[in-house]
Amino acid sequence: xxxxxxxxxxxxxxxxxxxxxxRGSSNPAPSPGSATRPTSTPRCHTxxxxxxxxxxxxxxxTELPDPVSQRAAEPRDLSGGWFRGDGExxxxxxxxxxxxxxxxxxxxxxxxxxxxxxxxDVVIDVASESWLQQLLFRVAPHATVIAPPEFSxxxxxxxxAALRLYQDGGVG
Numbered sequence: 001x002x003x004x005x006x007x008x009x010x011x012x013x014x015x016x017x018x019x020x021x022x023r024g025s026s027n028p029a030p031s032p033g034s035a036t037r038p039t040s041t042p043r044c045h046t047x048x049x050x051x052x053x054x055x056x057x058x059x060x061x062t063e064l065p066d067p068v069s070q071r072a073a074e075p076r077d078l079s080g081g082w083f084r085g086d087g088e089x090x091x092x093x094x095x096x097x098x099x100x101x102x103x104x105x106x107x108x109x110x111x112x113x114x115x116x117x118x119x120x121d122v123v124i125d126v127a128s129e130s131w132l133q134q135l136l137f138r139v140a141p142h143a144t145v146i147a148p149p150e151f152s153x154x155x156x157x158x159x160x161a162a163l164r165l166y167q168d169g170g171v172g
Contacts (some may be wrong), residue, residue: 057069092132093146095119098141103135121146133158 027070044050091110096103101120104112111123126132129151136143136155165171 021166083133089127090148091123092126092148092151093121093123095144095146096122096139100139103139103143107135128153131156137162 018090094103095115103109103113103123103124104120107124109122109124111121113121115121132151133155136145137159140159145155
């Protein structure tokens with residue numbers, strides 16, 4: 001991956017990335033890690049846009065034969081975190097059982113504190129409710145939304161709808 005001003009004579013690089021999630025990854029590209037982890041923001045031809053990649057997740061890189069056709073984005077200032085603080089996120093408090101306590105190692109959290117009975121309470125900034133629901137399905141039943149309550153209610157409704165599909169023979 002190169003992030004240079006003059007890209008006309010550069011070749012693009014393809015990368016293969018891994019994950020620290022105990023369940024592995026169905027998506028070879030890593031999700032953004034915390035702002036304290038080194039990242040690169042190259043042009044992603046798969047996403048057709050600039051994308052942040054955690055450097056510690058890249059396990060292989062291969063230079064491609066074709067020259068770069070678009071200029072890479074300027075490096076993003078992450079000193080204030082992934083999100084810009086302009087109301088684009090909602091702080092969500094999750095209570096994680098031990099089986100889901102990999103979440104703050106994989107996703108940026110703004111707060112973390114021990115919870116009851118060996119659980120861990122974390123506050124994660126969420127820009128998309130659908131992203132949060134995907135995370136909750138991934139860690140279910142080992143995570144609970146503590147606040148705000150509407151996210152808990154929304155996830156419960158989605159989980160029940162998914163369960164009905166299996167019970168009614170709509171999936172399988």
